[in-house]
Amino acid sequence: MDQNLSSLIMIFGATGDLSKRKLFPSLYRLYERGRLDKFAVIGIARTQQSHEKFKQSVKDSVTASLGEKPNLDEFVSHFYYQSHDVADSNSYAALKKLADEIDGHYGLEGNRIFYLAMAPEFFGPIALHLKSDGLTDVKGYKRLVIEKPFGHDLESAMELNKQIRTAFSENEIYRIDHYLGKEMVRNIEVIRFANAIFEPLWNNRYISNIQVTSSETLGVEERGRYYESSGALRDMVQNHMMQMVALLAMEPPIKLTTDEIRSEKVRVFRALRSVEGEQVKEYFVRGQYGEGTISEKSVPRYRDEPNVDQGSNTETFVAGKIMIDNFRWAGVPFYIRTGKRMTSKTTKIVVQFKDIPMNLYYQTEKMLNPNLLVIHVQPEEGITLHLNAKKAGGHLEAQEVKLSFANTGIHAMNTPEGYEKLLYDCMRGDATNFTHWDEVAYSWAFVDKISKVWENQKAEYPNYESGSMGPKAADELLEKDGFFWWPVSDMYVDICK
Numbered sequence: 001m002d003q004n005l006s007s008l009i010m011i012f013g014a015t016g017d018l019s020k021r022k023l024f025p026s027l028y029r030l031y032e033r034g035r036l037d038k039f040a041v042i043g044i045a046r047t048q049q050s051h052e053k054f055k056q057s058v059k060d061s062v063t064a065s066l067g068e069k070p071n072l073d074e075f076v077s078h079f080y081y082q083s084h085d086v087a088d089s090n091s092y093a094a095l096k097k098l099a100d101e102i103d104g105h106y107g108l109e110g111n112r113i114f115y116l117a118m119a120p121e122f123f124g125p126i127a128l129h130l131k132s133d134g135l136t137d138v139k140g141y142k143r144l145v146i147e148k149p150f151g152h153d154l155e156s157a158m159e160l161n162k163q164i165r166t167a168f169s170e171n172e173i174y175r176i177d178h179y180l181g182k183e184m185v186r187n188i189e190v191i192r193f194a195n196a197i198f199e200p201l202w203n204n205r206y207i208s209n210i211q212v213t214s215s216e217t218l219g220v221e222e223r224g225r226y227y228e229s230s231g232a233l234r235d236m237v238q239n240h241m242m243q244m245v246a247l248l249a250m251e252p253p254i255k256l257t258t259d260e261i262r263s264e265k266v267r268v269f270r271a272l273r274s275v276e277g278e279q280v281k282e283y284f285v286r287g288q289y290g291e292g293t294i295s296e297k298s299v300p301r302y303r304d305e306p307n308v309d310q311g312s313n314t315e316t317f318v319a320g321k322i323m324i325d326n327f328r329w330a331g332v333p334f335y336i337r338t339g340k341r342m343t344s345k346t347t348k349i350v351v352q353f354k355d356i357p358m359n360l361y362y363q364t365e366k367m368l369n370p371n372l373l374v375i376h377v378q379p380e381e382g383i384t385l386h387l388n389a390k391k392a393g394g395h396l397e398a399q400e401v402k403l404s405f406a407n408t409g410i411h412a413m414n415t416p417e418g419y420e421k422l423l424y425d426c427m428r429g430d431a432t433n434f435t436h437w438d439e440v441a442y443s444w445a446f447v448d449k450i451s452k453v454w455e456n457q458k459a460e461y462p463n464y465e466s467g468s469m470g471p472k473a474a475d476e477l478l479e480k481d482g483f484f485w486w487p488v489s490d491m492y493v494d495i496c497k
């Protein structure tokens with residue numbers, strides 16, 4: 001790992017939503033914590049504006065996100081702006097000149113991070129220009145940070161990968177999956193591999209099923225154009241949901257190095273049971289929201305959102321049963337569920353353990369609850385372990401007790417945002433929490449077979465009401481296996497009490 005934190009960060013798409021809401025505040029947080037050594041930032045976008053106006057917009061974004069902050073003038077004195085149409089070859093020469101000057105001025109030793117916060121159709125052409133116009137011709141390190149979506153399917157992802165690989169080697173490419181920046185997603189490994197009480201049980205002998213839910217209350221909002229060609233399967237499942245499954249299912253790596261962890265995740269993807277053709281309806285459920293009520297406000301159906309087709313066949317909800325056909329997980333379903341306009345904004349992982357072989361505390365009117373390990377990813381962060389214990393005063397009567405740890409309570413003020421952690425990782429040269437090409441390729445291969453079937457069959461939409469937990473078929477998916485979705489909103493109360 002390269003600990004040289006000096007770098008020139010070039011943000012393509014610096015007037016966009018992602019830069020303003022996430023990247024500038026995250027850079028400020030790194031600066032505030034003293035984690036930016038020698039650094040400078042060049043913001044790049046089409047808009048014509050001066051360096052000064054850009055610096056002001058960076059200040060405004062930081063204030064909007066983090067409130068009034070000291071040292072903002074000093075912070076933005078490191079920021080520069082270049083108006084540049086990325087599709088126009090001529091403007092790269094001017095960008096190179098500015099970059100070389102800034103590099104010399106700050107003594108950045110030729111270290112460059114190119115952050116592509118732009119629409120995906122520009123990723124390949126920018127990477128090619130960076131090489132052909134000499135911007136990657138530096139004596140320090142060069143790294144490419146690339147936002148999602150990484151392609152639209154396996155074929156387009158391969159093409160994009162080919163383009164960026166002409167300018168950057170695999171270990172210089174940092175493919176962002178912002179879920180890998182979330183504190184509790186990073187915690188999965190630690191919970192699993194640092195606790196003697198979990199790892200021996202983490203297999204098909206003791207776990208009956210694992211449920212991963214990532215629900216949103218927001219609708220598609222202004223992103224209809226993008227979302228119409230994406231849908232929940234490509235937008236959330238191919239990347240964030242599959243990454244969480246891989247972290248939950250992977251074998252302990254030999255060492256905690258980037259390559260070892262990545263290769264264990266890839267082994268999980270290689271063991272995924274392929275779901276295709278007629279099998280898709282057995283394993284996967286899709287949905288699209290109709291109108292409904294969220295936070296006591298009426299909201300429109302998906303088909304009435306801006307830039308959405310009135311007869312749209314795009315799914316805004318996916319539930320699926322993923323089987324990992326290897327020795328550890330044979331027979332254990334990993335259920336995933338994600339959607340927009342659902343009851344609550346939450347991401348939770350519920351690990352349900354098998355029932356004990358014999359229930360000595362059986363009471364005719366009551367079953368013993370199974371043990372659950374709940375990992376609260378967001379909005380609250382923590383873990384809850386559901387156990388059974390004797391009811392105080394009762395005669396060997398068992399009741400459910402919950403042992404909870406709330407990360408937010410103790411560390412809230414110091415918990416860095418996902419993007420902050422990922423930017424810092426990239427500066428340190430730590431690619432562990434970025435996705436390797438092999439992971440991207442395997443998860444596209446898995447998802448493509450499902451989208452192929454869905455694209456060719458018109459669904460009966462809308463099939464769930466806004467403000468609900470999705471279509472009835474998502475419940476039936478588990479019911480036919482003898483399970484049900486553990487409620488995710490009630491669990492919120494658990495660790496906040």
Ligand SMILES: NC(=O)C1=CN([C@@H]2O[C@H](COP(=O)(O)OP(=O)(O)OC[C@H]3O[C@@H](n4cnc5c(N)ncnc54)[C@H](OP(=O)(O)O)[C@@H]3O)[C@@H](O)[C@H]2O)C=CC1
Nearest residue numbers: 013014015016017018045046047085086117118119147148
């Ligand atoms: N916004 C978010 O929360 C998230 C975004 N992403 C991904 O991040 C990327 C950026 O998204 P977002 O910020 O929302 O997009 P926006 O549409 O808000 O911003 C696009 C940016 O690209 C610039 N741009 C567009 N065309 C050109 C061009 N020809 N030459 C130079 N600059 C150009 C725009 O500049 P100008 O305004 O000057 O034209 C603007 O700065 C996308 O890949 C998206 O999928 C991923 C996760 C979350």
Ligand SMILES: O=C1O[C@H](COP(=O)(O)O)[C@@H](O)[C@H](O)[C@H]1O
Nearest residue numbers: 148178214216235236240347378
């Ligand atoms: O990548 C994406 O993620 C967001 C959800 O992210 P979260 O951190 O708020 O859970 C989702 O809204 C968006 O559609 C998708 O592109």
